[in-house]
Amino acid sequence: MELSEAYPMTGGDGLHSYAKNSDFQRKAIDVAKQLISKAIAQGLDVGDFNSTKSLGIADLGCSVGPNTFTAVDNIIEAVKSKYESQIPEFHVFFNDHVSNDFNLLFTSLPQDKQYYAAGVPGSFYDHVFPDASLHIVHSSSSLHWLSGVPKEVTNNNSPAFNKGRITYANSGDEVIRAFKAQNRKDMDRFLHARALEVVPGGLVILVFPYNPDGTHPSRIPINMSFGLIGSALMDLAGKGIVGEDKVDSFNMPVYVMHRHEVEAAVERNGCFSVVSMEILPKVRENFSSNDSVVDEIVGRARSATEGIIKPHFGEDILDELFDVFRKKLAEDFVPSAKTVDQEHLFLALKRKP
Amino acid sequence: MELSEAYPMTGGDGLHSYAKNSDFQRKAIDVAKQLISKAIAQGLDVGDFNSTKSLGIADLGCSVGPNTFTAVDNIIEAVKSKYESQIPEFHVFFNDHVSNDFNLLFTSLPQDKQYYAAGVPGSFYDHVFPDASLHIVHSSSSLHWLSGVPKEVTNNNSPAFNKGRITYANSGDEVIRAFKAQNRKDMDRFLHARALEVVPGGLVILVFPYNPDGTHPSRIPINMSFGLIGSALMDLAGKGIVGEDKVDSFNMPVYVMHRHEVEAAVERNGCFSVVSMEILPKVRENFSSNDSVVDEIVGRARSATEGIIKPHFGEDILDELFDVFRKKLAEDFVPSAKTVDQEHLFLALKRKP
Numbered sequence: 001m002e003l004s005e006a007y008p009m010t011g012g013d014g015l016h017s018y019a020k021n022s023d024f025q026r027k028a029i030d031v032a033k034q035l036i037s038k039a040i041a042q043g044l045d046v047g048d049f050n051s052t053k054s055l056g057i058a059d060l061g062c063s064v065g066p067n068t069f070t071a072v073d074n075i076i077e078a079v080k081s082k083y084e085s086q087i088p089e090f091h092v093f094f095n096d097h098v099s100n101d102f103n104l105l106f107t108s109l110p111q112d113k114q115y116y117a118a119g120v121p122g123s124f125y126d127h128v129f130p131d132a133s134l135h136i137v138h139s140s141s142s143l144h145w146l147s148g149v150p151k152e153v154t155n156n157n158s159p160a161f162n163k164g165r166i167t168y169a170n171s172g173d174e175v176i177r178a179f180k181a182q183n184r185k186d187m188d189r190f191l192h193a194r195a196l197e198v199v200p201g202g203l204v205i206l207v208f209p210y211n212p213d214g215t216h217p218s219r220i221p222i223n224m225s226f227g228l229i230g231s232a233l234m235d236l237a238g239k240g241i242v243g244e245d246k247v248d249s250f251n252m253p254v255y256v257m258h259r260h261e262v263e264a265a266v267e268r269n270g271c272f273s274v275v276s277m278e279i280l281p282k283v284r285e286n287f288s289s290n291d292s293v294v295d296e297i298v299g300r301a302r303s304a305t306e307g308i309i310k311p312h313f314g315e316d317i318l319d320e321l322f323d324v325f326r327k328k329l330a331e332d333f334v335p336s337a338k339t340v341d342q343e344h345l346f347l348a349l350k351r352k353p
Numbered sequence: 354m355e356l357s358e359a360y361p362m363t364g365g366d367g368l369h370s371y372a373k374n375s376d377f378q379r380k381a382i383d384v385a386k387q388l389i390s391k392a393i394a395q396g397l398d399v400g401d402f403n404s405t406k407s408l409g410i411a412d413l414g415c416s417v418g419p420n421t422f423t424a425v426d427n428i429i430e431a432v433k434s435k436y437e438s439q440i441p442e443f444h445v446f447f448n449d450h451v452s453n454d455f456n457l458l459f460t461s462l463p464q465d466k467q468y469y470a471a472g473v474p475g476s477f478y479d480h481v482f483p484d485a486s487l488h489i490v491h492s493s494s495s496l497h498w499l500s501g502v503p504k505e506v507t508n509n510n511s512p513a514f515n516k517g518r519i520t521y522a523n524s525g526d527e528v529i530r531a532f533k534a535q536n537r538k539d540m541d542r543f544l545h546a547r548a549l550e551v552v553p554g555g556l557v558i559l560v561f562p563y564n565p566d567g568t569h570p571s572r573i574p575i576n577m578s579f580g581l582i583g584s585a586l587m588d589l590a591g592k593g594i595v596g597e598d599k600v601d602s603f604n605m606p607v608y609v610m611h612r613h614e615v616e617a618a619v620e621r622n623g624c625f626s627v628v629s630m631e632i633l634p635k636v637r638e639n640f641s642s643n644d645s646v647v648d649e650i651v652g653r654a655r656s657a658t659e660g661i662i663k664p665h666f667g668e669d670i671l672d673e674l675f676d677v678f679r680k681k682l683a684e685d686f687v688p689s690a691k692t693v694d695q696e697h698l699f700l701a702l703k704r705k706p
Contacts (some may be wrong), residue, residue, distance in 0.1 A: 054483035089483040102455045106474040118471040121459040130407035131440040235598050
């Protein structure tokens with residue numbers, strides 16, 4: 001079993017916490033609600049329930065924050081509509097890396113929750129539940145995080161050495177190939193683990209950023225953000241605040257899939273049929289290029305990346321780094337981008353018998 | 354549903370943490386090992402396992418520390434001996450109050466664990482798992498903690514007002530009756546919840562301090578410790594460091610059962626048969642009255658009570674309080690006591706069909 005690295009969202013509920021900066025992710029969950037409801041109504045096929053069988057739901061990469069509970073509530077509402085006459089008990093497992101702030105998650109659990117809750121530490125690229133123990137798996141805004149950075153991109157003897165950049169998106173073909181290969185391996189691990197854990201007829205519901213065909217990876221919002229953080233890090237290196245080799249040895253473990261890559265992974269795995277695969281309606285059609293948008297993107301990017309930047313570069317650079325990032329965003333990104341909101345793919349898979 | 358108050362053991366891994374001061378509790382688990390093994394070999398009767406059914410184990414009141422994992426390992430070893438040919442997957446649920454340090458628990462999970470782990474926040478006096486979802490429930494050194502202090506003992510208009518004391522053990526009959534009644538209610542809640550959660554043929558294995566017949570509650574080690582903490586608090590009140598009314602309104606939510614009270618609770622509940630009920634072999638037969646014993650008792654008492662004393666009296670008094678406690682122990686308790694080690698009862702119950 002390969003070990004997966006951990007990239008926690010910023011814990012606690014402070015200014016830069018994920019809990020306070022996950023509004024966008026919540027919107028993605030809201031627009032997915034109808035699709036989740038439809039997938040459960042039409043796709044879930046796990047037989048009847050009785051008093052000795054509860055329905056197991058896992059939220060993978062749950063992080064900490066109100067979003068987690070919203071997604072689970074949406075799922076439970078959909079199941080209740082489907083099994084009107086015989087509503088099962090719900091056992092909900094909140095999964096994330098061991099470094100996630102589970103203490104905060106547990107104290108935030110809604111008082112009136114309609115389920116038994118448990119926290120499950122561990123990477124979702126591993127097998128984290130017993131065989132056939134889950135009926136519905138959900139994961140939102142998590143699957144673009146790789147299990148780790150492909151080794152060759154931080155090796156200065158490799159043709160895939162990603163010098164001076166922290167994302168594959170604006171790099172050469174060798175770097176892109178290395179990230180693609182890592183994603184392919186990770187998707188195989190992810191689907192293999194879920195195929196074991198989910199009962200026949202059970203669902204795997206995934207919402208994740210995607211890369212539309214015909215759009216270069218460097219032109220999608222999430223990668224543009226990472227590109228600007230990388231550029232801000234190089235500015236800091238230019239001023240001698242961080243070593244250039246520190247930047248060279250750092251990469252965001254993120255890859256944003258094309259639709260055909262998702263389809264190929266499901267095909268290779270072979271244990272799931274596709275119930276639904278749709279581009280999520282855009283959270284916002286338009287945006288106005290103003291300070292509040294910049295604030296929002298900075299908050300979102302910082303809460304999602306601090307946990308991986310800090311151990312590599314130290315805490316001291318964070319404020320300056322995100323100040324430079326903010327300036328670049330305001331000058332460069334927001335005025336030129338058609339949208340600041342990353343598009344997401346909705347995918348519902350059913351475990352074959 | 355009544356809410357249960359939370360009395361966490363001291364978290365983290367510092368000097369006064371439960372993780373660093375639970376050596377005695379570990380010894381209780383070690384001496385229980387043989388009894389657990391026998392109870393599982395002879396009592397567990399949950400049918401065969403196959404690849405679609407895992408064995409659910411819950412450790413209730415797990416706290417944080419190496420003990421938790423030891424107890425679970427003992428249980429798994431016993432199950433593996435029993436089901437030699439067809440070893441199931443294990444799903445282990447670590448339960449404690451929501452204020453328990455689950456982050457530390459998760460980072461402490463053994464690398465080579467043979468089970469899928471989950472954390473479950475909530476009082477074990479409530480229903481915290483779905484119906485019929487567990488095969489073995491274990492709880493060690495936890496059941497003497499009540500769900501709360503009976504209200505009348507902190508009401509100065511009640512005949513059960515426990516003025517100037519923090520335990521029932523050295524108080525009048527009214528106070529003792531109030532704690533007895535609370536324990537009776539709590540035991541009914543505990544067994545009722547477990548009767549729902551445990552499958553027919555499944556086991557509930559409990560290790561807890563008990564009060565031998567013929568021994569006054571004030572003469573058993575655990576209550577003697579609490580009595581001396583109460584006396585130390587009154588000394589602090591005498592010096593004006595804490596208000597006397599603060600001491601009057603504080604009680605340890607602990608009751609140590611007699612054997613017949615345990616038997617009566619099982620009888621009232623009616624859903625369990627007794628597989629085994631034994632007095633645990635003593636951890637130590639003798640002890641020498643020296644500083645290391647005093648240190649050990651102070652460490653153990655502080656890690657177990659700080660979490661409940663601090664919110665009521667504030668953090669500032671803790672060092673002085675436990676200094677006074679230490680002096681009283683050395684002068685009063687250790688020289689006069691026959692043993693400093695609390696005796697424990699081992700109880701294995703089987704869920705009736």
